Amino acid sequence: MLQTAFTELVGCSVPIQLAPMGGAGSPELAASVIQAGGMGMFATALVPVPAVERLVAAVAARTDGPLGVNVLMPFYDDALIEAVASRVRLVDFYHGAPRAEAVARVHGAGALAGWQVGAVDEARAAVDAGCDVVVVRGIEGGGRMWGDRSLWPLLDEVLDAVDVPVVAAGGIGTGRGLAAALAAGASAVRMGTRFIATAESAAHDVWKQAVIEAQPSDTVMTDAFSVLWPNGPEPHRVLRRAVEAAERTPSDVVAELRVGDHVMPLPRFAAVPPSVHVSGEVEATALYAGESVFAVRGTERAGDIVRAVAQDAEHRLRSASTTLA
Numbered sequence: 499m500l501q502t503a504f505t506e507l508v509g510c511s512v513p514i515q516l517a518p519m520g521g522a523g524s525p526e527l528a529a530s531v532i533q534a535g536g537m538g539m540f541a542t543a544l545v546p547v548p549a550v551e552r553l554v555a556a557v558a559a560r561t562d563g564p565l566g567v568n569v570l571m572p573f574y575d576d577a578l579i580e581a582v583a584s585r586v587r588l589v590d591f592y593h594g595a596p597r598a599e600a601v602a603r604v605h606g607a608g609a610l611a612g613w614q615v616g617a618v619d620e621a622r623a624a625v626d627a628g629c630d631v632v633v634v635r636g637i638e639g640g641g642r643m644w645g646d647r648s649l650w651p652l653l654d655e656v657l658d659a660v661d662v663p664v665v666a667a668g669g670i671g672t673g674r675g676l677a678a679a680l681a682a683g684a685s686a687v688r689m690g691t692r693f694i695a696t697a698e699s700a701a702h703d704v705w706k707q708a709v710i711e712a713q714p715s716d717t718v719m720t721d722a723f724s725v726l727w728p729n730g731p732e733p734h735r736v737l738r739r740a741v742e743a744a745e746r747t748p749s750d751v752v753a754e755l756r757v758g759d760h761v762m763p764l765p766r767f768a769a770v771p772p773s774v775h776v777s778g779e780v781e782a783t784a785l786y787a788g789e790s791v792f793a794v795r796g797t798e799r800a801g802d803i804v805r806a807v808a809q810d811a812e813h814r815l816r817s818a819s820t821t822l823a
């Protein structure tokens with residue numbers, strides 16, 4: 499019932515996009531969101547191209563609904579676009595100035611192109627570069643940050659500045675948030691934090707439990723977890739307890755990440771969030787989370803969240819229009 503320019507463009511039935519999330523993303527999570535009517539996404543930073551291809555294939559084996567991949571510009575690689583753009587509906591970029599040749603490469607492979615932005619000029623530049631969709635991301639959100647604006651005033655400005663479908667991201671995890679974004683003129687929301695503790699998420703149990711227990715005031719903007727981050731110290735929103743645990747520990751290497759037969763040591767303050775493949779002092783790793791932690795109070799199934807948020811938003815929008823009449 500919540501048909502928008504975004505749902506029509508990408509071919510989903512609910513205007514909810516799973517955020518691409520390092521550490522928490524999994525084929526099961528993406529497929530579950532897609533099967534409930536939303537759009538699935540994968541993060542690709544630090545994931546080798548063949549592994550991204552396997553993730554895309556694993557989702558395709560479960561559902562033929564819309565899946566996208568995200569590229570963080572510090573990790574941009576033409577080879578990844580060549581390998582996967584023809585097999586996904588959308589390639590989405592973040593954390594760097596919009597680049598027309600990257601967008602053209604995505605379009606050449608037959609996919610839609612999107613840019614997640616943190617400023618109005620960046621949104622205009624994304625559209626000038628040829629993007630089909632713009633994601634407006636506020637500092638309330640979890641994970642690495644590009645821009646320093648709160649969501650709602652930035653969304654308001656961007657909606658006046660561009661004429662492509664706009665997705666709102668950052669601190670949205672409920673039907674109220676979705677209803678507010680749609681009422682403002684956004685075509686969808688992107689939710690990340692709300693899905694970290696889901697049954698299908700690949701997040702480590704320590705991270706899931708910490709998100710379940712957290713209040714918005716337990717999250718903090720910091721540049722602390724920037725080891726292994728290509729640009730050096732840059733802001734991100736993370737649980738404060740992770741910063742404190744990393745400050746407390748005497749270890750230079752706090753954990754290790756297993757990828758197949760390969761074991762990668764994770765130094766103190768590494769930018770890598772803990773998936774189930776991480777072991778060690780997990781509480782001292784990058785426990786990314788946004789202010790929408792207030793909506794996470796237990797382990798739920800991702801598809802149930804999508805359905806409940808959409809239903810609640812629809813109910814609220816109907817009540818609001820009845821009030822007007």
Ligand SMILES: Cc1cc2nc3c(=O)[nH]c(=O)nc-3n(C[C@H](O)[C@H](O)[C@H](O)COP(=O)(O)O)c2cc1C
Pocket residue numbers: 517518519520521522541542543568569570591592614635638639640641642667668669670688689690691692771786787788789790
């Ligand atoms: C754990 C985590 C990892 C993330 N990784 C990425 C990423 O790799 N690429 C990206 O563009 N955004 C990433 N984001 C940001 C999301 O795209 C989105 O803007 C954010 O999750 C929205 O705010 P919310 O967490 O309050 O829902 C990440 C967010 C989280 C919480």
